[in-house]
Amino acid sequence: MNFDIGNPSYGLVFWTLIAFLLLLVLLKKFAWKPIMEAIGERERSIEDALASAEKAKEEMARLTNENEQLLKQARAERDVILKEAKELKDQLVADAKVLAQTEGAKLIEQARSEIEDQKKRALAEVKSQVSSLSLEIARKVLQKEFESEQKQEALVADLLKDVKLN
Amino acid sequence: MDFRHFFDSKKISFIAIFAVLTTFSVAQTADSATVATAAASHGAHGDEKFEPTKVIMEHISDAHDWHLWGHTSIPLPIILYTDNGLEFFLSSQFHHGEQDYVGKYYTYRLVDKKKIQVVNAAGAVDEAASKKVWDFSITKNVASMFLSVIILVLLFSSVARAYKKRDGKAPKGFQSFIEPIILFVRDDIARPNIGHTYARFMPLLLTIFFFIWFNNLLGLIPIFPGAANVTGNIAVTFVLAFVVLIVVNINGNKYYWKHILLPDVPWWLYPIMIPVELVGVISKPFALMIRLFANITAGHIIILSLISLIFVFQSLAIAPISLAFVLFMNVLELLVAALQAFIFTLLTALFIGMAVEEHH
Numbered sequence: 001m002n003f004d005i006g007n008p009s010y011g012l013v014f015w016t017l018i019a020f021l022l023l024l025v026l027l028k029k030f031a032w033k034p035i036m037e038a039i040g041e042r043e044r045s046i047e048d049a050l051a052s053a054e055k056a057k058e059e060m061a062r063l064t065n066e067n068e069q070l071l072k073q074a075r076a077e078r079d080v081i082l083k084e085a086k087e088l089k090d091q092l093v094a095d096a097k098v099l100a101q102t103e104g105a106k107l108i109e110q111a112r113s114e115i116e117d118q119k120k121r122a123l124a125e126v127k128s129q130v131s132s133l134s135l136e137i138a139r140k141v142l143q144k145e146f147e148s149e150q151k152q153e154a155l156v157a158d159l160l161k162d163v164k165l166n
Numbered sequence: 167m168d169f170r171h172f173f174d175s176k177k178i179s180f181i182a183i184f185a186v187l188t189t190f191s192v193a194q195t196a197d198s199a200t201v202a203t204a205a206a207s208h209g210a211h212g213d214e215k216f217e218p219t220k221v222i223m224e225h226i227s228d229a230h231d232w233h234l235w236g237h238t239s240i241p242l243p244i245i246l247y248t249d250n251g252l253e254f255f256l257s258s259q260f261h262h263g264e265q266d267y268v269g270k271y272y273t274y275r276l277v278d279k280k281k282i283q284v285v286n287a288a289g290a291v292d293e294a295a296s297k298k299v300w301d302f303s304i305t306k307n308v309a310s311m312f313l314s315v316i317i318l319v320l321l322f323s324s325v326a327r328a329y330k331k332r333d334g335k336a337p338k339g340f341q342s343f344i345e346p347i348i349l350f351v352r353d354d355i356a357r358p359n360i361g362h363t364y365a366r367f368m369p370l371l372l373t374i375f376f377f378i379w380f381n382n383l384l385g386l387i388p389i390f391p392g393a394a395n396v397t398g399n400i401a402v403t404f405v406l407a408f409v410v411l412i413v414v415n416i417n418g419n420k421y422y423w424k425h426i427l428l429p430d431v432p433w434w435l436y437p438i439m440i441p442v443e444l445v446g447v448i449s450k451p452f453a454l455m456i457r458l459f460a461n462i463t464a465g466h467i468i469i470l471s472l473i474s475l476i477f478v479f480q481s482l483a484i485a486p487i488s489l490a491f492v493l494f495m496n497v498l499e500l501l502v503a504a505l506q507a508f509i510f511t512l513l514t515a516l517f518i519g520m521a522v523e524e525h526h
Contacts, residue, residue: 011245011301012228012401015308020405023315023377028369031322035348036368038329045334 218474226395226466228280229306230257234390237262242309246282247300248272257303272299280305307402310394314380322376351375355512359519367518370413374406375511382462382503386496397506398462400455407455410514415447418521450517454510461506465499 146152232240241258250271259267263276272284272295282303284295304312321340328341337345356364356371381396396402426443429436472491476484 009228009301009305009401011303012305012307012399013405014302015304016311016402016405017408019308019311019315020373020377020409023318024370024373026315026319027322027373027376030319031326032369032372034326035322035329036352036365038326038333039345039348042334 216474216477216480218471218478221474222467222470224279225393225470226398226463228395228399230260230276230280230282230303231262232306232309232390233393240390242306243304244274244282245302245304246274247302249298274299306394307396307399310384310391310396311381311402313391314377314384314396318376318380347375348372351511355508355515359512359515360522361519361524363522364515367413367417367515370409371511371515374410374514375507378406378458378510379504379507382506383500385462385466386499386503395463395466397458398466400459403455403459406458406510407451410454410517411448411451413514414451414517414521417518419524421523421525422521450513454513458506458510461502465495465502469495469499 146155230244231242234240239262241256244253244255244257244259246253246269248271253269253271253274255267255269257276259265260274260276263279266273266275266285266289272292273286274282275285275291277283277291282299282301284292284299286292286295322344325341325344328338332338332341336342351372352364352368355375356368360367378397381402384392385395385397387393426447427440429439429443431439469492472488472495475488476482
């Protein structure tokens, strides 16, 4: 068997070494370097794209969250405002009621005292009227009574009669 | 070293298949070889005696011309470095070994279709003078290798151009066929075995992987431009393993050398341990060399043996069976071609990883 094992052809060794090293140098320069760089570059860009997509997603989630938070806050605020407004309204109504009541009471009181006054005044008027009328009547009666001399004398006589000189 | 990534479900089946196939193919080689020799010893009928061993050996070994068909072959340049100077001539001058060639300094004869020897005036081989002649010829293997180097450079520089042209876009066409392989070498071979310094060794690993794979595939083509058994030649695998040996030891850090020269054993064991470790330095690439050579050569021998069966039995009836087996073996060899490239690259990455590993 002639396998060349014991006697590897040095010519083939020599040319293989040259061919392989030449191939290594040429491929390194013209193939592996640009290819590995391109692959690396592309992988980096894909990674970057994925990372930025992830970031955008996070940003989106953050924004949504923020929006929700804002909405919730706004809703809570609205509730508070509504509640406050209701309270204020109730307060106002209650105040107004109280005010109206006191005012009304005051007015009634005033009216009552006015009426009392008026009544008093009217009564006083009536009294004075009555007195003046009575005086008038009395005067007229007297006048009528004492129109004649006789009568006057009779009266005087009468009076005198009563008057007993003691 | 972390091997866990090789044991996830998908890969374990891959490795298992590989193990089974390797054993199977080695066993097959032995069987076929015995059958072939046995058949040959019985002797074939007819004028021309068919010798399968000779035919097979001729096919798997190197040659000074590139056989095309029949008696037609491409002559290849012969380059001889003699003690007097360089000699250049075409292998066609030998007329397939039938004639001697009278060169500038000596007369040369092609012995056994591959060995060039000096012939003296009497027409006998001059052993002393032959030893002074160094054969640096462009043989079939060298030519085939140059061809594959040219094709690989053209192929991958065009892929690189595609990357430049389609910057940042998804791969397309041939580029999309190559990219997963490159990424496989990077993510499954280099990165897990070497660690964070893997990028420095990527050109070497990729070159080794594609060089071996492409030459394995070229070797499976039975006609020109294939037919050369490049990766099944021990000289070629020796060079590849030698490059690995150099790269591993140049890049070995202080922990690597400490492990070899000052291992963690009692001092009186050093006389045993240090030689063992030094043998380990050599034996790792040596195993690479033998594994690739043996696997590829074995595959070629099996296929040629199966073809030879037709001629051994001198019966056309055997052809369908033979061809069915050959077809099966060819498909298997397609797998082995990629697998051996993978194994060689993986072990290279592993050895580099062991040499550059940082101990914290």
